[in-house]
Structures are given as C-alpha cells and as structure tokens.
Amino acid sequence: MSDTHSETVAYVRETMLPQATPPASEVGAIKWLRENLFSGVLNTILTLVGIAAVVWLVQAALPWFLHGVWNANSLPECRQIIAETWGEGAHGACWAVIRERWNQFLFGFYPSDLYWRPVLALALFFAAVAPVLFTELPRKLLWGSAFYPAVAYILLWGGSLWVPISVMAGFGVGWLGLVAARRTNLPLLGPLAAVLLPLIWWLFLAGPVAGMLEDIIPLGVEEVRSDKFGGFVLSLTIGIAAIVLSLPLGIVLALGRRSDMLLVKALSVGFIEFIRGVPLITLLFTASLLLNYFLPPGTNFDIILRVIIMVTLFAAAYIAEVIRGGLAALPRGQYEAADSLGLDYWKAMQLIVLPQALKISIPGIVSTFIGLFKDTTLVIFVGLLDPLKGITDAVRAAIEWKGVYWEPFIFVGAIFFVFNFGMSRYSMYLENKLKRDHR
Amino acid sequence: MATVTDAPKASFRLSMLIYDTRYRSITIQIVVLLLFMAGAAWLVDNTVRNLAALGKDFSFGFLWNRAGYDINQMLVQYTNDSTHGRAMLIGLLNTLLVAFMSCVAATVLGVIIGVLRLSPNWIVGRLTTVYVEMFRNIPVLLWILVAYAIFTEVLPAPNAFRGENPTASMILFDSVALTNRYTAIPDPLFYRSLGNIDVGLFLISLDLLAIIAVITGSVLVNRKLLAHATAVQNATGVRPVTWWKSILVLLVPLALLLIALGFHAERPVLRGFNFTGGLDVSNSLMALWLGLTLYTAAFIAEIVRAGIGAVSRGQTEAAFALGLRPNRTMSLVILPQALRVIVPPLISQYLNITKNSSLAIAVGYMDLRGTLGGITLNQTGRELECVLLMMLIYLAISLMISGAMNVYNNSVKLKER
Structure with missing residues (x-):
C-alpha cells in the first residue's frame, strides 16, 4: 500500500504541527459579540435599538443621579447648591429629603425614642419564622413562634402586658377543656370544649380579667396608638400579619372548595369568587365604613386591625385558588394511595396530599404574598399613612420639601423592589430545593 | 360449614352522627349551615339595629335624586342636574373605558416584551428582564403616581406653546399637544352627520352605528370570499388569489361611507391660553392608563414567555419534519398550543386591570x-x-369576564380520547 502511495503522494508530513490559534472571529469577545449581538440582520437592528435605549436612559438619568445633593435643608437650597456646583440649568436629585425624612418613611409618626421596638419586632419575626421554615432546628423553638404574636403586639402597640397574655390564655383554656373532656370519656365533648371554652373566654372573660390583673399588678410599656403608625412599619405590620393569617385560612378554603360536601363547597366557592371579584379598595372601604354597621352597636375597634382582617380575607381567597391548583395538579394516584392505606381524610391531607400540593403551589403562594405586600400601599385610601402616598404627601406638605417628587418615589420603590425581588428569588431557590422528580 | 351472617344490626346511637361515615358528612353540613345562618342573621340583625340607631333606612331611592356635582369626563351626556344613578353610569363607563384602553395597550406591549425576552440577543434579553422585574416588584400605585407626576410636573403648560418662539411644540405632525393640564388630541367629526338617536338612557351616534354596520358587512362578505377560495382549493387543489379582493371588500365600503359622511379629524389649535377644537383627554386618564399599562405589560410578558416556552421543542421539529415553513409552523402548530396556555392567565390579567x-x-x-x-x-x-x-357592579364585571374565559377554556380544551 505504501508503495502505491509513494508514487502518487509527493510529500507526507511526519511530525504534528503545533496547534494554531483559532481565527480571531471564533474566540473571545468577538465570537461572543457575533453570536449574541450580531448574528443576523434582525438581531443587529435589535442590538442597535437596545444600545440606543440604554444610552438614552443613561444620558437622561445619570447626570441627575450624579448631581445629587445629600446635605441641604430644603428643596430650594438643594437647587441652589446644584446650580452653584454644576452651573445654571443643571438638574440634580435632592437626596437630602431622604436623609432628613428617612425615619418618617420607615416609621411614620412612631415616637422616635421607641424605634427599637418595631425593629426588634421584625428581628424577632425572623427568629420566630426560622423554626417553621427550617425543619433542622430543634422543635422546641416552635413554642417561641407560638408566643410571637403576643410579643409582637406588645412591641408594636405597647400598653398593658395583661391584654395579650389574657388573649393567649384563651388557647390554654381550650387545651385544658380538651384534657378535661377526654377524662369524661364522652364523645364529642372534647372538640366542643376546645372550641367553645376559648370563645367564651375571649368574649366575656378576657377583657375583665386583663383589667383586674392590671389593677392588681400594673405591668405595661408605653402605648403607641394606631394613628402613629405609618411608613414601612405599617406596611410590614399589615403585610406580615395578613400573610401569616391568610395561609391557614387559604388552605381551609381550598380544601372546602374541593370538598364532596355540597354545602361546604358552595360556601367556599361563593366566598372565594366574591372576594376575587371585587377590588381590594372596596374591601378596605368596607373595613373603614361598613364594619361599624355589621358589628354590634357600640363596638369600635382599631382601624389597623380592621384592615388586617380585610386584607387577610382578600389574600386568603387568592391563596385558596393557588392551593386548589396544587391540589388538582397532584396525580389522582396519591389520593387513592392514601385511601388504600386506610388513612382518614385529615390524616391523608396532612401526611400525603398537602405536603405535596403546597410544594407545587410555592411559586403561586409567594407571588400572592408579593402582591399582598404591594397592595398594602392601598391603605392610604382609608386614611392610613402608607409609605408610598401617605408619607410622601406628608413630606411634601412641609414647606421646605414642597415639589419634591422623584426622590421619595425612588426611595420607596427601591425598598419595595428589594423586598419583593428577594421574596421571588427565595421562592425560586425553594422550588429548586424541594424538587424531587426528574433528578 | 362456615356461615356468613350479617353484622348485628346496631341500633342507631347518637355518636354515629360523627363517627359513622354514612352520617358524618350530613352532620357536618347541617352544623355548617346552622353556623352560617346564625352568622348571617347576626350580621343582618346588627346592621338593622345600627341603621335604626342612626335613624337611617336601607333604600336605593337616592339613585333617582339630583346629583348636583359635575364630572370632568363623560362619555354620555350628563349635567349636575342628572341623577345619582346617571352619575354612577358615567363612572361605570369611565371605568370600562380606562380598563379597555389599558387591556389593549398592555397586551400589545406585553406581547412585544415577552417575545423580545425570548430573543437570543443579549442586550435585548437583559433590558426586557430589567423591565419585567422592575415593574412587577413595585406597587402599581407607584407607577400611576409617577405617570401622574410626569404629566402634571414635567410637561409644559398650554401657554408654553404660544408665541413666536414657543418653548414646547406639538407632536405627531402638530396633531397632539401634551400639556400639564390635559392632552389635546384630534377629534373625529363628520361634516354630514346622521345625527343621534335617543335610546332612553343615552344617545347613540348614527354615524357610529353606520360604520359598525359597514365593517360587519365587509367582514361577513370577506369571510364568504375566503370560504369560497377554500372550497375551490379543496376541489381543484389550486387556491385562487384573494388578497386584493379582501382588501377591496374590507376597505372600499368603509372609505366610501367615511367620504359620504364627510369624516375629518379636527386638530387642536391654540387659541389664547388654551387649546380649542380637538378632544381634551384629562391627565388623570392618561396617567392611569400609562401606569396600568406599564405595570400589567410586565405580567403579560411573563405569561407570553411561559406560554411559548410551554410548547415542547418536539412540536417545532415535527412541524419542520412535515415540511412546514417557519411562518406556517408558528401559525399552525406553535401558536394554537401556546394560546391555550396563554389565554386564561391573560384574561385574569384583564380582570386585574x-x-x-x-x-x-x-x-x-x-x-x-x-x-x-x-x-x-x-x-x-x-x-x-x-x-x-359598587361591589356588586365590580363583581358582575368580573363574573362576566371569567364566564367568557370559561367558554374559551372549554372550546380549546385538549380533547382526550
């Protein structure tokens, strides 16, 4: 073979050539540019339009940001400083308003010497939520989470310590009733006692008992009335309370909607569709204007509490629909397997169905939470000072900051963005972590 | 020999109501019904007592009383002598107007951004991601307020358009003036108008009716034309050329009608300190429209992206293997499947708007x-x-929209055999 070749092939290379570098258009930045930005006519046009948009935005906004003034006492002073430094006609941000009023954006009109209380309440919230979210932590910590609502109430509103203690005691009363009823061996008495006794306690006894104890041993911290709340303290109070309360209610509503019992199903559907069909504003108006009609004459309770109730009901309807989607997405076999193991309804739901359904629903639940947190800004329309319009208007009402628009919007928007973006990224992380199939 | 005997017939005990599955659901339902009725009765009773204490009654008679206030934007005629009921109608129409405008604009913008987000282009991909994340994570109220601040604080006053060297100028060939008090746009008018007919509640423009009738007729004729073309194609295998006939059928009658009615757009003109002629659109409408559109477009973009992503790659490959060209693949294979995923959440976005x-x-x-x-x-x-x-009206609108969605869902549902 080699003989025949030796006649036709004049030269055979015997050593390997050193590896040549690839052509310049196939490596590094140029290749990346060609593939990602200029791979065709349409793509090139899009790139150019995109670059033009970025350039235009930067040109319009960057000087404004860079000329920003942090030290000034009023908007005219800001403008004067900008005109002196950057020449007549230059635009610039007046961040001094944020510097001077940031505490109002965060705390509203909360007394400034008590700022540590909402901050501590928020920190404790994360501590209380940790054992619920992370199952690796010791289970005993859950007791701390159970008492968190009372602690948060005292920290935020203050007043007599006996009020939340007396309210929490209602659960103890229910538990005692359950234990006592078990002793009697009568069926039905246990659940009945566990429901009725706390109700009786809360309706008739909790108030007088708290008042009595307060008379004997005065125990309390400085009270902060609801009209002092504002800014992000208000948003977070309403948002977190409604998130925490709406999840269990939403689960119950979702189960109710999928129930075989006609009446339970009809009531759940009616409630969910009604709430989802009306804007939140009308529900807030109900809270501020109509609850006085619906409750017994003479009842008058806190506007923030009323708003929390309405926002909770609102969010619960949306969460119920999200969880219903999760329940429906679960393969039928899971339900049948639970039945064939002989589990009763609650056991099957608790051990088999809900853990999987909730896992599927996590993205939807978190986006409902994000929507809820954004919707807390609507409380301005029932007279509460939300950070977005309430506090901004209050700041603008001061003569020195009259006419300042963009800086407060940017500040408040940035805080909302950080919260919500963080929540949505966390839900994506959680979704990946909990994914069990297609490994 | 083993005998099978019936279980001893247990006499009915009270505890069976809760421990026996045959009775339990009935027991629970009765308890729920009683609780519900008690709750409802409690609420109604409270309301009646509270109303009595305030000396009020519950009646909708006020809807027929004189309203006595002016409304700055009305789609049908209204004066402050009209009734509260009519004011309500004006408000409802305004709600529907801004909702409709926002739905259309948000859909257009959202689809564009959603498609661009899928583009392999790096810059465009990043820009659209920033857009979506920015608008989704910040309350819509902020966007509405920002839009309103732009309209009222940044735009020039009408008198800035005056003089030899005006500091502001109209846009779109001198037909639209953006001012800090209103946006003046051309007003469509007819020289030879047919007038209005009164249908009791409001006036209906006969011109509008005529235009709608002509468009409907054209569309019907065009549909017939296309059906005929398809029949010819099925019979002979050759599809007759129809595009110029379609254009003729769709456009010529409308153009003739508009000429006959003397259609023209009256441009806003600066007279004194204000624009006259043309329509003044209030800045509150523009700001609300812009805010809702920008915010909802971010959600619609995500829906469109998810919908297109939901069609598996195998579908495209199968279509290519069958010899379909990219355009036909998109319109015949991908879009019908993507729409099934896109439309339900899209309509719930319309509800949100x-x-x-x-x-x-x-x-x-x-x-x-x-x-x-x-x-x-x-x-x-x-x-x-x-x-x-108010709740009832919003609820009715929502239920109508979701009813339409259910009809659509049923019509495109996967028919599994």
Missing part, C-alpha cells in the same frame, strides 16, 4: 369609585348602599 382601575382615586379620575363610591357616597351619606352596589 379592571379591578386596579379603581386606583383612579389616587389621581382623581372619576371612575365608578369616584362617582358612586366617592362623591355620591359623601353627599348622601349612604355608605352601606353605595359600597354594596
């Missing part, structure tokens, strides 16, 4: 909440009736 339009309160746009739930409520002091009626 309708509900979010009640944020009109932030910019003083007179929507349903501004008239019925605002001035009427404050003037008559009938909180209960006004809020309930």
